């Protein structure tokens with residue numbers, strides 16, 4: 001089992017390049033199944049979630065050539081099955097995007113129920129409601145979601161909750177439905193907009209993505225395209241908190257500063273300085289961090305995917321902070337691990353009450369999920385002494401070369417795959 005071995009205490013200083021957005025990539029990869037022509041996707045992050053989805057697409061006959069580490073050429077004209085039941089697809093949440101894509105193109109799809117990070121109950125009722133509104137039959141049987149339609153006909157769909165997944169999935173299916181679809185109370189996340197832009201570049205007619213009403217005029221078919229994925233808001237935000245928690249100075253390159261506004265505004269309240277440029281942003285943390293309060297919300301609110309990173313940063317801030325999680329009910333599981341490092345955090349319902357401590361101390365901890373795993377790495381980077389973080393497979397689902405990027409910024413971090421590696425890594429970081 002791979003682990004990170006970290007010796008904390010170094011301020012992170014330098015520049016870091018942000019990858020393409022994982023959660024946009026997952027929607028875009030699935031959407032590329034909807035044309036018989038060649039699609040080239042650039043700025044694709046090389047992380048296990050995207051690689052698993054690519055394997056699943058290959059398992060049904062899609063041809064995927066890796067042009068270079070961040071570019072793939074996809075040919076989905078020879079798909080031989082709309083039944084995706086490979087064991088690996090169950091590991092990722094975004095497998096459900098294959099439902100919308102295949103239903104739209106082939107009027108039939110069957111995909112194993114999605115897995116993904118264990119951050120609370122993750123229903124898919126809104127996805128099913130959307131497909132049904134378009135005229136599809138949807139059922140769950142033997143662990144598969146099966147959806148079929150003779151015709152898909154545009155419809156008016158009001159989402160009961162703001163959901164990124166259902167917004168994208170319905171948009172995929174509706175793109176090739178007959179007539180007009182309106183999605184009301186749609187998610188506005190940057191990756192929803194990116195998937196819409198990608199579909200439009202293939203000939204779709206989608207308007208309003210990025211607002212809460214998306215209007216789609218169905219088209220008969222989609223054509224090939226070359227498309228570059230937007231930068232990853234959450235990876236960028238994670239490095240912003242890495243600068244804050246280590247009292248560092250990081251220039252974060254290849255970002256869209258607008259997507260980072262909710263994060264910048266919290267870091268300013270916490271006493272950091274932020275400098276914005278066209279496609280880069282600098283975070284300087286010269287002073288001790290200060291308390292703040294925050295509630296996670298759909299975009300443009302503060303993202304749930306950065307909740308563990310802000311809680312971790314506030315654990316060493318001056319004063320008492322309250323962080324409320326309003327998207328997923330079980331996203332404070334990492335707090336027990338932070339407590340092992342000396343943090344004083346009490347979880348009450350969906351809020352964490354954080355009494356800032358002077359400093360954290362290194363410990364042996366486990367990554368419970370992707371974002372919490374990244375947050376625990378940040379904790380270890382500021383903690384006194386050595387930490388080991390197990391289960392880093394979660395972190396690698398969504399962060400490309402995480403430890404290498406941190407190392408280039410001056411972190412003492414090594415990755416170890418076995419006992420012998422671990423001994424060597426301990427020697428290197430100490």
Ligand code: EPZ
Pocket residue numbers: 023026093094117119121122123124125126127128161162163164165166187304305327328370371398
């Ligand atoms: C996406 O998950 C992301 N995953 C998550 O990122 C992210 O945390 C989340 O959006 C919120 O931004 C991918 O894009 C692959 P939702 P998703 O549907 O689509 C409820 C990461 O770390 N809901 O927006 O599954 C749901 O329970 C991951 O990169 C329903 O009630 O999230 C939640 O409370 C973790 N019924 C809320 O909506 C539904 O049918 C938002 O979920 C669907 C969702």
